[in-house]
Amino acid sequence: MRRLALVLPILAAGLLPGPGRAEVIFVVNSMDPGVQVVDSETRAEIRQIPVLREPHHLALSPARDVLLVGDSGGNEILFLDPTTGEVKKRERIANPYNLEFSPDGKTLVVTGLRRDQVDIYGWDGPTMALTLLGRVKPGDMPSHIAYRPDSKMAYVTVQGSRAIAGIDLETRQIIWTLQVGREPAGIIWHNGKLLVGVMGADYVAVVDPEARKVERQIRVGRGAHALFPSPGGGPVYVTSRVDSRITALDPVTLDVMRTYDVPGGPDCISFDEHGRLWTTLRWTRQIGLLDPETGQVATSPVGRSPHGIFFRAKDLVQARNEAPAVPVAR
Amino acid sequence: MLDTISRGYDAFTSILFQNGVQPLLYAFGMMEWEEDAFAWMDFIVFGVLQVLVVYAICRPLEAWRPVERWDDRRVVWTDVTYTLLARLGVLPLIAFVLLAGVQAQFDGWLTDMGWVPPTLETLIPGLDARPLLAFALYILIIDFGEYWRHRLQHTLPWWWALHSIHHAQEKMTFWTDDRNHIIDDMIAALWVGGLALLIGVPPGQFPLIVLIMRVAESLSHANVRLSFGAVGERLVVSPRFHRFHHGILSAGEEGRNFAVLFPVWDMIFRTGDFRRDVFPRTGDPEAPASLVHGGWWRQQLDGTRRLVAAIRGARAG
Numbered sequence: 254m255r256r257l258a259l260v261l262p263i264l265a266a267g268l269l270p271g272p273g274r275a276e277v278i279f280v281v282n283s284m285d286p287g288v289q290v291v292d293s294e295t296r297a298e299i300r301q302i303p304v305l306r307e308p309h310h311l312a313l314s315p316a317r318d319v320l321l322v323g324d325s326g327g328n329e330i331l332f333l334d335p336t337t338g339e340v341k342k343r344e345r346i347a348n349p350y351n352l353e354f355s356p357d358g359k360t361l362v363v364t365g366l367r368r369d370q371v372d373i374y375g376w377d378g379p380t381m382a383l384t385l386l387g388r389v390k391p392g393d394m395p396s397h398i399a400y401r402p403d404s405k406m407a408y409v410t411v412q413g414s415r416a417i418a419g420i421d422l423e424t425r426q427i428i429w430t431l432q433v434g435r436e437p438a439g440i441i442w443h444n445g446k447l448l449v450g451v452m453g454a455d456y457v458a459v460v461d462p463e464a465r466k467v468e469r470q471i472r473v474g475r476g477a478h479a480l481f482p483s484p485g486g487g488p489v490y491v492t493s494r495v496d497s498r499i500t501a502l503d504p505v506t507l508d509v510m511r512t513y514d515v516p517g518g519p520d521c522i523s524f525d526e527h528g529r530l531w532t533t534l535r536w537t538r539q540i541g542l543l544d545p546e547t548g549q550v551a552t553s554p555v556g557r558s559p560h561g562i563f564f565r566a567k568d569l570v571q572a573r574n575e576a577p578a579v580p581v582a583r
Numbered sequence: 584m585l586d587t588i589s590r591g592y593d594a595f596t597s598i599l600f601q602n603g604v605q606p607l608l609y610a611f612g613m614m615e616w617e618e619d620a621f622a623w624m625d626f627i628v629f630g631v632l633q634v635l636v637v638y639a640i641c642r643p644l645e646a647w648r649p650v651e652r653w654d655d656r657r658v659v660w661t662d663v664t665y666t667l668l669a670r671l672g673v674l675p676l677i678a679f680v681l682l683a684g685v686q687a688q689f690d691g692w693l694t695d696m697g698w699v700p701p702t703l704e705t706l707i708p709g710l711d712a713r714p715l716l717a718f719a720l721y722i723l724i725i726d727f728g729e730y731w732r733h734r735l736q737h738t739l740p741w742w743w744a745l746h747s748i749h750h751a752q753e754k755m756t757f758w759t760d761d762r763n764h765i766i767d768d769m770i771a772a773l774w775v776g777g778l779a780l781l782i783g784v785p786p787g788q789f790p791l792i793v794l795i796m797r798v799a800e801s802l803s804h805a806n807v808r809l810s811f812g813a814v815g816e817r818l819v820v821s822p823r824f825h826r827f828h829h830g831i832l833s834a835g836e837e838g839r840n841f842a843v844l845f846p847v848w849d850m851i852f853r854t855g856d857f858r859r860d861v862f863p864r865t866g867d868p869e870a871p872a873s874l875v876h877g878g879w880w881r882q883q884l885d886g887t888r889r890l891v892a893a894i895r896g897a898r899a900g
């Protein structure tokens with residue numbers, strides 16, 4: 254009996270097949286509406302979480318204990334347990350196309366692409382409660398979100414208006430907008446600058462948020478889309494959906510270091526513990542695993558039009574069992 | 584098998600999108616529509632698939648056991664023209680896209696008022712975890728809407744002025760399903776698209792629902808001596824069931840067998856006729872010759888004139 258008592262927790266913690274086992278990938282399929290949990294080694298589907306309509310993006314809570322998935326067509330946010338994939342809660346939220354937590358973990362900004370609105374929510378981690386603090390209308394098709402590190406400003410790309418908008422999170426007002434090019438999509442804060450993927454063109458716009466001007470354009474490939482700084486201060490990776498490539502930018506100079514051909518329209522990226530890039534391939538119903546050292550891409554099938562992706566490392570499961578939660582920025 | 588077909592379809596649409604649609608969107612500065620275009624492309628591809636699938640199913644059946652044989656098939660070619668124009672998905676696409684835009688604005692306004700519109704899955708507990716059941720319910724509800732649209736086509740004089748083009752065909756084949764006045768088609772697209780959005784049909788499922796209903800409707804028009812048996816006739820609309828609706832004595836207001844997919848509506852509303860041995864001649868004895876023998880343009884023009892006359896007649900009355 255004692256042996257059984259010892260064995261059971263071990264089995265439950267790590268050896269039984271299931272989302273809680275080890276490294277898994279959460280893939281958000283926008284046109285097969287659902288979240289697919291995939292084993293990173295076997296690439297086999299472990300779990301399918303049905304979603305109402307048209308999910309696109311996801312965000313890990315600051316305490317890393319909840320994975321929020323926005324169902325933009327279904328007007329709903331799903332709150333998933335990242336260790337098991339279980340749905341903890343569903344909440345009716347208007348058109349949550351993209352969502353991002355502020356660095357201080359207190360605010361969640363949600364863009365409503367089809368409703369031309371940006372909602373600012375207060376976040377209470379322990380109760381998973383979202384409180385709508387304000388709504389702004391920055392223009393046509395607000396899309397991706399970035400923050401100033403002090404969490405006082407949010408920046409949103411506005412695809413149909415060719416602009417980015419700076420939103421003061423204290424007054425919850427748009428305090429400036431800037432034209433950056435045709436259909437801006439991804440946006441990140443990087444070393445005091447804003448980097449914006451200009452999807453209707455082939456470049457990343459480098460914006461000085463203090464001077465409020467575009468100071469440089471970096472050619473990366475047609476359909477420049479989203480940007481992802483690699484962990485540990487490594488390269489900034491940019492996806493280009495028309496030329497189907499991923500471009501590595503030097504994190505200091507922002508010069509192009511290398512380009513990788515990744516067929517299928519690479520979109521979002523999540524990094525694994527080895528620094529490899531898991532990316533969704535929007536037009537081929539696949540996810541790809543890019544090894545930046547070799548340039549090799551391995552693909553595996555998922556649902557239709559996969560968009561958001563999240564690599565859940567072992568340490569997240571262990572951290573849940575061992576240590577108190579620490580807020581982190583995404 | 585199904586997975587192979589599905590993968591093949593995805594491979595085809597992927598190539599089409601990446602080498603055709605996406606570069607065009609980029610060239611014309613329309614990349615903000617990229618994601619929607621990927622979804623909407625299904626309408627066109629599904630339209631072509633519909634024609635191929637319907638032909639593969641119905642043509643052998645018509646050759647096997649035709650109800651009628653004709654030497655002159657010219658009027659059938661008019662119906663082929665109707666099909667090619669209608670089934671490329673252009674009309675439902677326009678309606679769905681327009682309505683989706685209107686709905687987004689309407690939803691936005693409602694949300695501003697603090698209310699998020701429900702969908703069928705949010706109204707019925709547990710449905711969100713049963714996508715197949717939800718899909719079946721969507722089809723059932725849309726079919727119910729189609730039954731009543733069809734009843735009204737026969738009841739309202741102005742609508743019958745348009746719909747009589749469909750009933751004028753004396754040589755009914757599976758192509759006849761699409762023999763409709765373009766205004767009638769637009770009303771139908773708005774009706775079905777509007778209902779789909781009202782009950783919250785996921786945009787990705789809409790083409791599949793359209794495909795299922797189109798295949799069933801084409802089969803029901805086929806020139807084939809086929810009944811589904813005592814039970815089957817009451818479950819799904821058969822060629823026999825729908826031929827009775829097109830019979831020369833059934834045209835107009837006193838019609839029978841209005842159901843499109845499920846005869847249950849005719850059973851509930853007492854408009855069904857389940858005599859399995861009756862395969863009447865088709866056509867509308869009151870239809871002018873142009874609606875029977877005219878080409879596409881002739882029928883569209885005369886249909887429009889009849890519509891105007893019906894509306895004026897109603898006002899005068």
